[in-house]
Amino acid sequence: MQHFGDKTHLNTRGSTQNHTSENVTTFTEQQMIALCKKGDRVAQKALFDSLSRKMFPLCIRYMGDRDAAEDVLQEGFISLFSKLDSYSGEGSFEGWARKVFVNTALMTLRRNDVMKQSEDIESARSISGSDVSALQSISYKELMGMVAELPPGFRTVLNLALVEGYSHKEISRMLGISEATSRSQLQRARVMLQNRIKKYK
Numbered sequence: 001m002q003h004f005g006d007k008t009h010l011n012t013r014g015s016t017q018n019h020t021s022e023n024v025t026t027f028t029e030q031q032m033i034a035l036c037k038k039g040d041r042v043a044q045k046a047l048f049d050s051l052s053r054k055m056f057p058l059c060i061r062y063m064g065d066r067d068a069a070e071d072v073l074q075e076g077f078i079s080l081f082s083k084l085d086s087y088s089g090e091g092s093f094e095g096w097a098r099k100v101f102v103n104t105a106l107m108t109l110r111r112n113d114v115m116k117q118s119e120d121i122e123s124a125r126s127i128s129g130s131d132v133s134a135l136q137s138i139s140y141k142e143l144m145g146m147v148a149e150l151p152p153g154f155r156t157v158l159n160l161a162l163v164e165g166y167s168h169k170e171i172s173r174m175l176g177i178s179e180a181t182s183r184s185q186l187q188r189a190r191v192m193l194q195n196r197i198k199k200y201k
Contacts, residue, residue: 062105154189
């Protein structure tokens with residue numbers, strides 16, 4: 001697999017640089033993107049370093065473990081650099097990049113057919129309110145660890161609905177499932193997460 005963390009693999013069009021990795025960080029985001037579109041390996045390395053710190057946690061949330069997340073991160077950057085010409089410069093670049101990584105994670109999950117791996121939870125029929133005191137007693141890192149341990153299908157829908165803000169209609173289209181299934185998966189994910197938070201308390 002191509003590794004973008006190594007700048008020797010970043011050049012796609014053989015550009016010649018007249019700057020260093022130290023001064024490229026002083027460029028504006030738009031200047032750096034323009035250089036990346038030209039295949040500038042120093043700018044690509046700088047963009048990788050900047051984005052990977054933000055996108056790796058996203059990959060972990062979807063994939064559930066570091067090894068799978070690292071694979072998705074690398075695939076995401078391959079996709080991002082190949083699609084960079086389609087970024088018009090309008091709107092947030094980070095928001096545009098985030099969609100690239102979410103879509104990369106979803107493609108990987110679809111290949112693994114994660115929606116058929118989700119457990120059936122009988123207690124999902126009677127979901128109760130959140131245990132606020134228990135939730136306040138755990139850190140964000142601990143909460144994300146609990147999310148990562150959810151079955152893949154539950155974790156995927158929870159991330160798309162509660163973190164990314166997609167509607168059930170959008171999720172059904174993205175995952176190839178019905179809206180009813182999306183709602184059921186989210187409800188069950190909430191129940192499982194709530195139960196784990198209560199046990200933590």
